[in-house]
Amino acid sequence: MTALYLVTLAGVAAAGLLTLLRLVRGPRALDRVIALDVLVTMVIAGTAVRTAMDKDTTALPVLLVLALLAFTGSVTAAHLIEKREGMR
């Protein structure tokens, strides 16, 4: 069972690393917004797996906060980008 959790964690971590690569590469700000959104999702997924693995529920409220922050952050960033690029 532990091996299963570790495989899942490895998959999520690999996904996070690939997302991080997109975050670094860009090329536009919107690509980075998408990448950050996915990255937060990967953090949520990894934390959920760890919670199930250790049977430790301490991090559960963090998941809710992260989900909320990812949404508001992406929407705000997209809005600001639209405002900025619309000026040109």
Next chain:
Amino acid sequence: MTAVRDVITAVLLPTGAAFCLLGAVGLLRFPDIGSRLHAAAKAQTLGLLLILVGASVQMPLHYAPVLLLVALFQLFTTPITSQIIGRTAYRTRGLDHRLLFGDELAERLARDGTPVDETNGTPPQEEDAER
């Protein structure tokens, strides 16, 4: 009962991880914002949903609803985020119009008499790091 739970987790967790991984690969390899958005949304909805359900099966019963709440919230917010980012990409010329099969919004804008930006068809510059 524990065996049933373990089987559910053993099926759902790797499947979710696979979806996350495929979404991330798509995010890295697809050519423009529209297709990257499409790949990212798969990882964010289906991938996370499978992992959260698989993890919540292992929780004590009164903690599982928190994970389901996160899943529900993600299901509601991901389409909204994707729509807003897609709209912003359209307006700031982030979409590669050569990859589109059709552009109903441009047709509608033309019909309504809104001036259509002529530069809208130009593909985004790949190494345009300043934006």
